[in-house]
Amino acid sequence: MSDQSIRLSVDAVVFGYEEGKTSVLLIKRKFNPFKGEWAIPGGFVKEKESLEMAVERELFEETGVKINYLEQLYTFGSPTRDPRGRVISVSYFGLVKPKAFKILASTDAEEVKWFSIENLPKLSFDHETILKFAIKRLQGKIVYEPIGFELLEEKFPFSDLEKLYTTLLGRDIDRRNFRKKIIKLNVLDELEEKISKGSGRPASLFKFNKKRYFQLKKEGIVFEI
């Protein structure tokens, strides 16, 4: 029906957030092409598995990280992106708390490491393009979907949520406006408990209202920051 010789791969951009730092999970390639260089985890799709199964399997095999909520990002298909021939990459992305995962290099990966997105190594293939695309999507996403539930401590001062947003966005935000908007979303429960930090007044602790959080995640939010 078609005499293509095109191969299909999947790649997983896994972002980590921890204490004001955004990182990304990369592997050092064990084999050619680009042997010894850093890359986004990923690999070829098996004939009987779905794209989602493939990306979860490849990520787990190469890094030891098991995530079942990666989102499809984009499909990269330039005819020259892989020196071996035509390889299409369906890329996925996700955002996790690095310390919740144990990393372990295996199969095609010689090493696996979290890199700060401020300090990235040279990347193989078109993986720099894919990573930049993922960063932009992540920054776009957090203004129409609440984030933080799996990333912050269970109870946290409001400043932690603020820091999460400024870190991921890579820029300052209008803090008063941001607070007003988050409060209006009704996604946080303010606790009686307070926390003392430095010399200022003790700050209230908050908790995500789980039901409301996942409801908004489904419905979408629209808020300008």
Add this chain to the structure above:
Amino acid sequence: MSDQSIRLSVDAVVFGYEEGKTSVLLIKRKFNPFKGEWAIPGGFVKEKESLEMAVERELFEETGVKINYLEQLYTFGSPTRDPRGRVISVSYFGLVKPKAFKILASTDAEEVKWFSIENLPKLSFDHETILKFAIKRLQGKIVYEPIGFELLEEKFPFSDLEKLYTTLLGRDIDRRNFRKKIIKLNVLDELEEKISKGSGRPASLFKFNKKRYFQLKKEGIVFEI
């Protein structure tokens, strides 16, 4: 490097907007599988062409419609979506004014037709899923990117823009709020000219401010409707 036997296709969901109606461009398949049934235009990627070139070529071959600004929608890759074997579809979408195009069925298409999205025929493969996904994406998109420039007349009463949004969203909007928000975006120039419709007061005519429109298209807007 991998013993896959996976084939790669592209599909183009082309929406049309005209006078309060949303339609979609479909073809009747000339060959099996699903011979004689309706489908989204598309086909196999050639080995040396980019995905974008492939989708534009397939759309043009099957329907006579030439569009060079289709956007990637999503990649559908279920192992069972095509009875011929494993075929991945990278889908694209766009929104045009139907009367700006002449349609002409050719190659794999026996017939080509605009269908109202309120009244769709049974679709081949998983094309109903793809189309639903595209409708959702289109509705999501118009709240962070201005639309209308290529869809409305050059000069139009505000009610035409309102109708465009309610039609594409498939629901009513808060009209006063909508007007306030659009005006605040500064994307319209109000003209001296007025138009008389029915028995009401003559309505002002507007024009898109081209520079501002394409600037916002690039930067993105955020507005709740």
